Amino acid sequence: MGRTKGAAAPQVVSLAGDKLRVVDKPRHSKRAALLSNALRVSVKPALSVWSYAPGAPWPTGLLESVAGLLPAPRHATVEPVxxxxxxxxLIRARSAAHTDTHAMLYLHGGAFLVGGLNTHRGLAARLSATSGCTVLNVGYRMMPEHPVSSAVEDGLAGYRWLLEQGYPPERIVVAGDSAGGYLAFAVTLAILGAGLEAPAGLVAMSPLTDLDPERKLDQPGRPSCALFPRSAWRGFLRLVDLVESELLPDLLQPASSLVDADLRGLPPTLIQVGSDELVLPDAELMASRLARxxxxxxxQIWxxxxxxxxxxxxxxxxxxEATREVGRFVRRTTSADQRRQAVRRRRAVGSV
Structure with a gap:
């Protein structure tokens, strides 16, 4: 996928007619470089070790427990659901102006294996502040005790809960990061499959969308991801296959590459990804398939x-800056003009 290069300001190129915009974000601060280097020498080697035995009894709950020791987000309220x-x-920033009428369904990342409410509470509070809405942070069921489809069910339950609380679909955005980005797409497809009205928008940060290792790994000349060794990806796939072969009941669907799904009827989507990430091909291919x-x-490629x-x-x-971009996207997609356009799109899809 071609995209522009730049050194100072965001560069924009329109592809696939007027349905897809690719925006390069060329800024790279010293703090960002410090974070990247720190991950390369700490977390990445640990993930390489994990990849050799992903099914071993690793302390997957440790990160969530440690994150639970962090102080609650300042200038936000947190209500258990x-x-x-x-x-x-439910997380509501005190500066958010539309918490009674607008909501975000948030699905955390962590390879369907680690993380939870604690690890992503701070980000959820920030997104509440930038978007002005209530955020429902979902602590969905995870591997190895549950298959991926259980997480999709929990995300769908969260959407139904928001509807029951009076949040209209045209004022709800579904969002997630990494594995939660996968779930943001999968849950929205499940919403459509259940006959419910689609949300106003979808946000995916560094999303996993493609379970085909060849399309992701066999790309010569790709820069090295600061977090994930390639072996970690293959280890992750082995774990998914192991869990689903043991736990997946007949009535649930196995995890699949969402880039190959029928994506018609999905709402306007914002995808953010780093230029060196292992999941950059996922983001690029998903954006292209969505536009088609x-x-x-x-x-947005940062x-x-x-x-x-x-x-x-x-x-x-x-x-x-990225969370401000998310906030602007949420406000735009839940505006009155955008809702009227969404109604016209759904009618057009329904007539096909």
Whole structure:
């Protein structure tokens, strides 16, 4: 996929007619470089070791436990919510102006294996502030105890819960990062499959969308990802296959490459990804497939940013800028004019 190069200001190129915009974000701060280097010498080697035995009894809950020791987000309220099969929480920034009428369904990352409400509470609070809406942070069921489809069910339950609380679909945005980016797409497709009205928009940060290792790994000349060794990806796929072969009941669908799904009817989408990430091909291919499916999509490629750099919002200036971009996207897609356009798109899709 071709895109522009730049050194100072964001560069924009329109592809696939007027449905896809690719925006290069060339800024690369010293703090971003420091974070990248730190991950290369700490987390990346650990993931390389993990990849040789992904099914071993690793302490996958440790990160979430440690994150639970962090102080609650400043200038935000956190209210626990109980969904049918998992916990969740409502996060409202005190500066958010539309918490009673606008909502974001947030699905955290962590390879369907680690992370949770604690690890992503700070990012969710920041997104509430930039978007002006309530954020429902969902602590969905994870591997190795549950297959990926259970997480999709929990995300769908979160969407139904927001509808029951009076949030209209045209004022809800579904968002997620990494594996949560996969779930943002999968849950929205499940929403359509359940006959529910689609949300107003979709946000995916460093999303996993393609489970085909060849399309991701066999690309000569790609820069090295600061976080994931290539062996970690193959280890992850082995774990998914192991869990689903043991736990997946007949009534649920196995995890699949969402880039190959029928994407028609999805709402306007914002995808953010780093230029050196292992999942950059996922983001580029998903953006192209969305545009071909008549879905409006903006793909932002942030120069040399690490995987889900938005989590480092208190450290990296690009993370703050990226969350502001998310806020602008949410406000735009939930505006009255955008809702009228969405109604026309859904009618057009329904007539096909």
């Amino acid at each position: 109980t969904l049918p099969d998992c916990d969740a929480e 499916s008549d879905v409006e999509v903006e793909l 120069e040399k940013q690490v995987h889900v750099f938005q989590v480092a919002v208190d450290l990296v200036p690009e993370a703050r």
